[in-house]
Each structure stands twice: as structure tokens, then as C-alpha cells.
Amino acid sequence: MRSIRVLFLLVFVALGATAALAAPVDDLVAAAKKEGTFEFYGPSTLTPQGAQALNSAFNKKYGLNIKLQYNPSGNMTRDVGKLVGFAASGTPPEWDLMVVTDSQHATLWLKKLHQTFDYKSLGVDPKAIMFDSSTVSFANQFVLPAYNKQLVAAKDGPKSWDDLLDPKWKGKMGVSTATHHFARLATYWGEEKTTQLVKGLTKQELILGRLGEIYNRLLLGEISIAASLSNSELQAASHKTAPVVFAESVSPLIAPGYHAGVLKNAPHPKTAHLFAAYLTTPEAQKIWEKYAGQTSALIPGTAANKYVQGKKVVYLIQDQAEMVDRLSREYGKIFGFSGL
DSSP states (O other): OHHHHHHHHHHHHHHHHHHHHHHHHHHHHHHHHHHOEEEEEEOGGGHHHHHHHHHHHHHHHHTOOOEEEEEEOSOHHHHHHHHHHHHHTTOOOSOSEEEEEHHHHHHHHHTTOBOOOOGGGGTOOGGGEETTTTEEEEEEOOEEEEEETTTSOGGGSOSSGGGGGOGGGTTSEEEESOTHHHHHHHHHHOHHHHHHHHHHHGGGOOEEEOHHHHHHHHHHTSOSEEEEEEHHHHHSGGGTTSSEEEOTTOSSEEOOEEEEEEBTTOSOHHHHHHHHHHTTSHHHHHHHHHHHOOOOTTSTTSHHHHHTTTSOEEOOOGGGHHHHHHHHHHHHHHHTOSOO
């Protein structure tokens, strides 16, 4: 008899938890129906087809007819700066939900340009909630040096980050505007050692450009190596047979997180909050992996989670955000990028 009472108690608790979870979801669904649309800023590697697939699956899951307006990124660093400038002048944001890397959301967080939300009430794992409940981490990029294997044999590729300072790469190396890659290394090595590496790289007669530009120059053989590249470029559908590969021996592995965050004064915040939480669901993870090539390293069983096993990995945590934001701008100036 006692075991039956315990069983009933457990069922009662489970039903209560389910009901508590359903309430905020139902409220957001009702509000989203009234909004009817939202502006979604995301990486261009997602593609319009991927954005449409997410939109369709989202509508099906919640019984909605939301129109997702996809705004593909051209330059995330530039666009975050543009948003900060708009906010300073009192201009409302162009987008409701912004998917950029955690370091770029750190900039927005430090400027207080997010809307916070209790994402735990929607069932999001607390480990995936960051920046004082203003963003949701749902996918990870991976960053390492990369080279063109038609120009560089595997035995000659870099085996460490310090190998990038080898004089043989002089005039043959590209560096992108994603200077946060190196700023993240400072959270692992310390600021002094990382800054020495960055300054040393400037002696290599670097080719500068945006991530996509550096990838294309590497693909075409105009450079032999990229000081850092993300797997967003390597895993894009159109690039899977390309001769560009990671220097897999290099450690630590940098793991920027793609975060979804709703912007301050966004006109359609309810739909955007619901969509941010939705991106952590199994169906959204499969769609994002199919089109953009990433999954979350925080979710057991995903490709990203399997890839990081046994590796030294650099993740960004909230307490490091200010340093990474500062160093990203400082390293941009050292490399010679303007407008960072």
C-alpha cells in the first residue's frame, strides 16, 4: 500500500511540474499568435532554406502561423557595432532575435541591449542560459587554424598555436575580423601570453579580411593557412568537398557558442523568446545541424558533444565576457582592422 501511495505522489509531482511548464509556454504561444511575425538575424551559413525549415517546424510544434523574416549575417562584428550605434541614438533595433556568438552577445549584454526572460520556465537547461537570463546557447562552433591540404602537407601543418609564428607562413597567412577567437585564448592562457602571440602574428605579413573572405582565399590557394577558422565555413554544404582542413593537433580547441538573444525594444519579443527556447529542442538541433553544420556541445549525444570528448576546450563564461570584449577590440587594432 505504501508503494502505491509513493507512486501516486510521484505521478502527482510530475503532472504538477508539467502543468507549471505548460503555463508559460501557452502564454507565449498565445502572445505569438497576436504578433504573427518576427525578424530573425542569423548566420548566413544557415541559408534561407534552413531558416524556412526551422520556421515550418516551429509553427508545427506550437500550432502557429508565424512568418519568420530571415536576415542573414554579412559581418557579425560590424552588425553588432551597428546595433550598439542605433541604440545610442535611440533608434529601435532592426531585428527581434539575434543569433551571434557568445562574445558578440557579451558586447550587447555589457551595453544592456537585451530583454531578459525566465528561460528555465520553458524547460531550457540552466547550463544553456547565460548573460543574466538574456541569451540561450544552442549550438557550438569550433575554431582552430586551418590550411589548404593541396598546398600544405599534413606533416607540415601547425601542431600548436605557437607554430603560427613560424617564418614559413610569412605572406601566406590570413587573419579574419573574428578577433574574439584570440581573445578567447586569453581566458585559457592569460592575457600576457595571448597578446604576445597576436603581436608576433603581425610580423607575418598577414592577409586581412572577413571570415568568408579568408576562407575563399584559402580555398583558391591565394593563402596557405588561416590563423583561425570556424567549422561554420568548413561544414557548409557547398564546401564539404573543399581542400580546406583543420589543424586538428592544435590545442586548446576554441568553442564559441551560438546564442539566441532577444533585443531591447524588439517589436515582437514574445515570438522571439519562444523561438530562442525552441532552438534547444531535438528537432531544431537536427535542422540546425543539417543546414548550418552545428549542434550544442552541452547536449549529450549530439555531434558536437561527441567531438569535444577528450579535448581541451575553451568555452566562454559570463565572468570572462568583459575581458574578451575588450581584447577583441584591442586585437583588432593590433592586426590593423578598422571599425572594431
